[in-house]
Amino acid sequence: MPARVSPPRPILRPVLHCGHFAFLRAIVQGLSARAMWERYLPDAGDYADGHAVHRMTGFVRRELMAAAARAGHFGRAHLLRLNLAPAADGGALPSLETFAATHGLDGFGEAEQQALYDDHYRADLDVQRRRTCLLRRQLLAIYSLEAQLCTPVALGDGCEAWFVDTLAQRLADAGLGTLGALHARMTASPDWWKPLRGIGAGKAQAIRQFMQAHASTLGPLPDWEAGAAPDTGADAPDLPAVVSTLVPLDRLVVPAALTGASGRHRAPQETCLLHATNDLEAIRAWIAAKAPPTTPDHAGRLTYTQLCYRKEAERFALWCVVENQTALSSVGIEDCTRYRDFLLAPPAHWCGPRSIGRWQVGWRPLEGPLSARSCAYALSVLNNLFNFLVKQGYLVGNPWAAVQAPGVVGAGLDTGRALTAALWHVVGRVLDGLPVTLATLRLRVALGLLRQTGIRLAELVQATTGRLEWLALAQPPLAPDEGWWLTVTGKGGRIRRVPVTDDWVNALGDYLVARGLSPDPGLAGDIPLIGSAAEGAPATAGISRNVFHKQVKRFFERCARELDATDPRGAARLRAASTHWLRHTAISEALARGAPVEIVQANAGHVSLATTTRYVQVQDARRARAMRGVWESH
Template identity: 25%
Template structure:
């Protein structure tokens, strides 16, 4: 008489199931964010918090969040604000989809952070010098477009020649930007000439700014190019590719460009974001009317 072998699966412990659910929640939450920079930052913040509490997220209370944030008091306000924003986002998302019974992030307030935008806006003369001193035509065109078009680093790196088109003696560039939104930016005659000069016989589907391997430049490579240009021009070591975008916004507003036009060119979702530049570099002040 043969005996059949019966395999009875042991139920998975609740703690294990909960951990899997937490991991799925974090993955889904991260996937909602378009920016790779945001995803990487939020993933890092979530890992640190989960490692600290070492308990399933459904069991946590507001006191756990406050306790964790208290460990960051020695950090800068910006660092603490960053961590707070990430956790509040995670808890809100988890509660909204019904996974977390409570939104424990509601009681947490991010620390006030000084607006340092003004410190990251170079003068028009500095921006011009930074670009003019770049030795190679490819890199000079790269920084000219970043500044002249107000493009994000990721947008510049992803461009292909089919994204550029001549128009009325100058040209335009079609940008697939943040949030999966497409916008068209008209370029100045000078910016267009600098770009056209480096095309040669490149095919339409070829990347505009290729690396030595022939693929698109990475943001890290672009960052290095900007750092080298800043050093060559005697500017701050803090200068980054995004500083050129800040400079575009500030300088165009200084020259009288309407704020809604600057908003559309930069692809800001809200005019309030563009308005930060008017606050960072106001055109007048009541202090100038005093006799001291």
């Protein structure tokens, strides 16, 4: 029997499955926590103590409360908050027979005994009946939400749907992109994990626990300790057919001739600074190199920059293999030019809704033709990739250096893209008139934060309650300056703190309550500041930049309609506005109100003071007034 290993860090994403619902139902009905843990949550590790049960039931409750609140069912959210489990000390009422014997009622009839019993314990019985009624309603609510939220584990699921990014990537590197492929590998040998980089006995044991916990949908694993023979593969689980070759790279089987192992522009392997032996490994090394230093809590999570870079590299690598039939390390200038034109007019089968996850069959690399600006960005990312590969000795040259990006009208910083005080007044009036929903509360909190701080949209969607803290900053001989600060991660992984007001934190507390969470950010857990408003989404679910951008654009369109008749120019500006306009607004207002430019620079996260200085428009305003005065006086 193999030696017991210490448990690794959690390998699973926080996703609810059927076991979570069954466990919560059992606990609220007073069943044994240890037995229910072992029955329903074996994939969560060994049962430890009551604290683990408390954390798990708290996690499940928060997810269900948030889902109910997002759907506008605030009464149901409150119901799910109630702890209706029987008291640990029992506290049960005596039986009718015990009551009769204790009070000398043996000579009374049963109906008389029952009447006296009910009268004696009236208050306790009322509490018990109310608890029973609430418990029945709570169980019905849990069953109802299970039908909406429960995600069954299936063989066709990508490993990234259930495992944390680092583990899913290591499995993908080994060709195990789906749970079906992983199951087949585990069925074939008890030592399936030993050849895999970064997966030791601890992680292998945790993966096995997960697979066994979902054997009803994934199929059983052999009991190697009982002497089961390795599977030859003849009975491997059937995997869903891949209906398109356009799949994420970690699920694409690349022909040997196109892997880049012998690419036309490969530099000698002995002088290469990377361990990569093919193009996909080289891309992963480049993405990994973009990761900033991080804490153990955030280890393995790709940053926004890494996700953007992966998207562009993935598109190009897929185009090379599927459309151009060329290894990435073999492309020349002509190939790169064709790809640029391809992005501006991709075929329909390359396009699909952005909402489809990477592990789903309907995923596609593009949403539609790229704008000139987006195409230029894609080419700049690929230029960065090839520069990296050249500098590390993987390639001998960079063909992207000779490819002209599409012309972009109005390139550069446009500091005039800001909302005036009058337009902001319209925004506030329309916002106050919206119906109170979870999406509206999110909009109020987010717009307030963007206008106060000028943080970027990417920084907003990555911000969490765990990075909001109350600080007392020493300034001798004066008293400490106390207040709320939010830590954000900006471009290049640069971390900075921005001050926020008490009023905004109070508004955030109201929003957290609507999500079914504690109003105290410190007690809500490390969750996204702005969460999903989709029905059935867990409380810990964040929101993508694209989803929030679209909500803001719809809102500004609504504001613009208020001005169409009276101020068409203002309406046009509102229709053009975006979240980035609020960044410009915050910076411009701070400077106009006398904030020192170096203070605004630090708050905005500008690397160069010259960037912040471009927002100073006092001199331009004086010049405009002077010149208008010259001509209007004649």
